[in-house]
Amino acid sequence: MSDQLAAFGQLNEADFVSLFSRIYEHSAWVAEALWRHKSEYPSDYFDQIEKIKEAMIEIVEQSTEEQKLLLLRAHPDLAGKAALAGELTQESTSEQSGAGLDQCSEEELAYFLQLNDTYRAKFGFPFIMAVKGATKEQILAGFIERTPNDWQTEFDRAMSEVHKIAGFRLADL
The missing domain is CATH 1.10.1900 (c-terminal domain of poly(a) binding protein)
Structure with missing residues (x-):
C-alpha cells in the first residue's frame, strides 16, 4: 500500500x-x-x-x-429522497447499502423520511452518521438520541461524523 x-x-x-x-x-x-x-x-x-x-x-x-x-449540507439524508432517486455519490451509495438502508420496508422508509425532515428542520443540515459497520437499528437509535440535542452540540457531533466518514473513505483508497 x-x-x-x-x-x-x-x-x-x-x-x-x-x-x-x-x-x-x-x-x-x-x-x-x-x-x-x-x-x-x-x-x-x-x-x-x-x-x-x-x-x-x-x-x-x-x-x-x-x-x-455547506459541507454538512452537502451530505445526503440517510435513506432519503436522493437515495430513492439514485442520486447518491458512489461512496454514499456503498455506505448506506452496507448499513442495509437500501433494503428498508415501506414503513421503515417512511419513518426515516420523517426523522430526516424533523432533524433537518431543527438543525438546518441533515442527520450525519458514519454508517459503515452500523445497522438500521443503530442508525434509528442515533436519530432518536441526537435529535433532542441543542444546535451547537449537534453541529459538533455532525462535524465529528463527517471526519469519521472521511477517514473511512481515505482508508478505502
Whole structure:
C-alpha cells in the first residue's frame, strides 16, 4: 500500500483533486486546499494515509462556520429522497447499502423520511452518521438520541461524523 500512497504525492493537480475530492462529500474545496498547501509538507508526507487525514481535517477545521455548514449540507439524508432517486455519490451509495438502508420496508422508509425532515428542520443540515459497520437499528437509535440535542452540540457531533466518514473513505483508497 505504501507504493500506492507514494503515488498520491506524484499525481498532477487535476488527478489529485479528482481523487481526494471524493473524501468530503461534494466538497472539492477541501482537496483543492490540500493541493494548494501540498508544497508546505515534507515530500514523503503523502506516503502516510494518517498524515493525509490529519491535513484534510485541519483544512476543514480551519474553515469558516459557513463553509462547515455547506459541507454538512452537502451530505445526503440517510435513506432519503436522493437515495430513492439514485442520486447518491458512489461512496454514499456503498455506505448506506452496507448499513442495509437500501433494503428498508415501506414503513421503515417512511419513518426515516420523517426523522430526516424533523432533524433537518431543527438543525438546518441533515442527520450525519458514519454508517459503515452500523445497522438500521443503530442508525434509528442515533436519530432518536441526537435529535433532542441543542444546535451547537449537534453541529459538533455532525462535524465529528463527517471526519469519521472521511477517514473511512481515505482508508478505502
